[in-house]
Amino acid sequence: MAKKLLGDAVKEERLRRNLSQNALAEMVHVSLRTISDIENYNGNPRFENLYLLASYLNLSIDAVFNGENEPMDSTMKQIIAELNQCSNETKRLALGTLRGLLSAVSQNQ
CATH class of the missing domain: 1.10.260.40 (lambda repressor-like DNA-binding domains)
Structure with missing residues (x-):
């Protein structure tokens, strides 16, 4: 496989x-x-x-x-590189912040 x-x-x-x-x-x-x-x-x-x-x-x-063939774009690579330098606690905080930001953006569209 x-x-x-x-x-x-x-x-x-x-x-x-x-x-x-x-x-x-x-x-x-x-x-x-x-x-x-x-x-x-x-x-x-x-x-x-x-x-x-x-x-x-x-x-x-x-x-x-994992069956995901799409290449990662440069923005995603930068985000991951930044997150890889963070503690697990900071990563969880960043994820919560991102979710809130995306929710607010989708509500304004």
Whole structure:
């Protein structure tokens, strides 16, 4: 199942960017065979190759394995980076604040 989720996520993002398998392989500095194997659910990619691919395509491996193929945008990355530096208590406070803000925004629309 994990191979299918990964293969589908890589292929979908590659096609969204209008890249051939060969072009993606060249940009990420992996072999064409690596890209082909991942997209066809064959083999087990080396960690280094998986990391390079996920970084280049802006894919969250956690999201891929949970079936969420959408890449994270830069704003979400910034939010997560900020929250990762906070204590759990501060994270809970930030979540409550965010929920209140979103509720107020949706009521004003």
